[in-house]
Amino acid sequence: xxxxxxxxxxxxxxxxxxxxxxxxxxxxxxxxxxxxxxxxxxxxxxxxxxxxxxxxxxxxxxxxxxxxxxxxxxxxxxxxxxxxxxxxxxxxxxxxxxxxxxxxxxxxxxxxxxxxxxxxxxxxxxxxxxxxxxxxxxxxxxxxxxxxxxx
Numbered sequence: 001x002x003x004x005x006x007x008x009x010x011x012x013x014x015x016x017x018x019x020x021x022x023x024x025x026x027x028x029x030x031x032x033x034x035x036x037x038x039x040x041x042x043x044x045x046x047x048x049x050x051x052x053x054x055x056x057x058x059x060x061x062x063x064x065x066x067x068x069x070x071x072x073x074x075x076x077x078x079x080x081x082x083x084x085x086x087x088x089x090x091x092x093x094x095x096x097x098x099x100x101x102x103x104x105x106x107x108x109x110x111x112x113x114x115x116x117x118x119x120x121x122x123x124x125x126x127x128x129x130x131x132x133x134x135x136x137x138x139x140x141x142x143x144x145x146x147x148x149x150x151x
Contacts, residue, residue, distance in 0.1 A: 020073075020098045022091040022150055027075070027137060028054075028114050029145045030085040033126055036144040044120075046129045051087055052080045060136045061091060063104065065113065072097040075137045086147055089137070104139060110150040111143035 030051035033043035061073035073093040080087055091112075093101045104110070115138065119131040143149065 020093040020095055020101075022093075024077075024079065024088040025091050025112060025150055026081075026084075026086045026147045027078075027089050027112055027145075028087040029147050030087075032085075032145075034144045042126050044127045044129055045123070046132065048082075048085050050129055050131060051085070052082065054078065054080070054087055054132060054134055056134045059134055061093070062136060062138050063101075063109075064140060065115070065138050069138075072101060072139070078134075084147075091137075091150060101139070105150060109139060109141045111140045112148040112150060113138045113140045113143045114145075114148070 028046065028051060030046050030048040033045055035043045055078050058074050058076040060071045061075055062069040063072055071094075073091065075089040075091055077090040078087060079089075114134055115136045116132045116134045118129045118133075121128045121130050139150075
């Protein structure tokens with residue numbers, strides 16, 4: 001088995017090391033307005049200087065954002081792509097969930113949504129994130145950050 005790099009868009013990488021590990025997938029975008037469900041109708045803005053410092057060791061991977069959801073894997077090996085201003089991570093799916101997760105991907109549920117605690121500053125038209133701690137990543141149909149997809 002050999003590794004291949006196929007670039008589908010500017011920043012979505014399709015290196016697949018094995019069937020349950022997805023290498024360096026985009027998780028979160030810096031320096032763009034991101035519309036999420038928790039910001040009271042105003043977009044959030046994560047500066048490059050903040051996102052470039054995010055380096056958790058490992059966070060859980062779940063399906064959806066329900067608190068009762070089971071862990072289907074984890075994300076580790078976080079890196080920051082300074083050219084594209086995106087946080088990348090390796091997506092590991094536990095073997096017992098792999099077939100189900102692949103089915104979800106085939107049905108279009110291949111977005112990645114991050115959950116994090118943050119220190120915010122209210123601006124006039126958006127919320128600026130001053131500091132953030134990544135807590136977990138969820139597989140979702142429609143991610144808030146348009147670049148955050150497995151494929």
